[in-house]
Amino acid sequence: MDAKASFKPVAADGIDRSLVIRHLRKEYRSGLAVLKDVSLTIEGRGMTAIIGPSGTGKSTLVRCINRLVDPTAGEMLFMGQDLAKLRGRALRTARRRIGMVFQEYNLVERLSVIENVLCGRLGYLPVWRAWLRKFPPADIDRAFRLLDAVGLGEFANIRADQLSGGQRQRVGIARALMQDPDLVLADEPTSSLDPKTSVEIMELIARRAGERDIPVIVNIHNVDLARRFADRIVGMSKGEVVFDGPPRALEDSHLMAIYGGEGWLE
Secondary structure: OOHHHHOOOOOOOOOOOOOEEEEEEEEOOEEEEEEEEEEEEEEOOOOEEEEOOOOOHHHHHHHHHHOOOOOOOOEEEOOEHHHOOOOOHHHHHHHOEEEEEEEEEEEOOOEEHHHHHHHHHHHHOOOHHHHOOOOOHHHHHHHHHHHHOOOOOHHHOOOOOHOOOOHHHHHHHHHHHHHOOOEEEEEEEEOOOOHHHHHHHHHHHHHHHHHHOEEEEEOOOHHHHHHHHHOOEEEEEOOEEEEEHHHHHHOHHHHHHHHHHOOOOO
């Protein structure tokens, strides 16, 4: 095991939030692997950006971690459990501690902004409370504070379908943080946004997760954003990891290996 894999920073609260992925493989069709023997140790703090061309397995990797996609083989060790083996209640319990920021926002359009943020607590409520959306006052207070933190306090009672793309993504970030997560996953959180809003969203994810000492794994196409905000970059090509290191170590030769050819550098 290399030095990076053996080093697991412990957060200020004493919790080890590192994620150890061993020999992860995913096949949607038998014999055709989207992920091929992927092994990574994600440190328990900071932002890790996963880059690579479309179809290389970036989204599949992120979705395997929170089990939106079931891996074909391998281990994902997180806070004393193998996420790959969890089922039923154990899986639901683990998922509520993994916040997810989606590419297409995944908001409930007919609900208000504050109700969407409160959806981050549904996994903690009894079924009848979740069905009726009866949230404890402490959760409601926290949801309002999170909306203020992402700059949307004045939009709390507006329906989600009246927001811009950047505003919707801010709601998605607040909802993920509302889960009180030990890990945040972001699947192409800037792909539908303009350059200025993309920077704002990445700043917001990095800042808010950093304040809570929560590790972030973000799947992202924009290499410049990855270099600017990530502490570590993982480059993937054809379902395999072909680069793993700090942004300053990512050179054009690595990018050509990741994306295939020089044309895209022009």
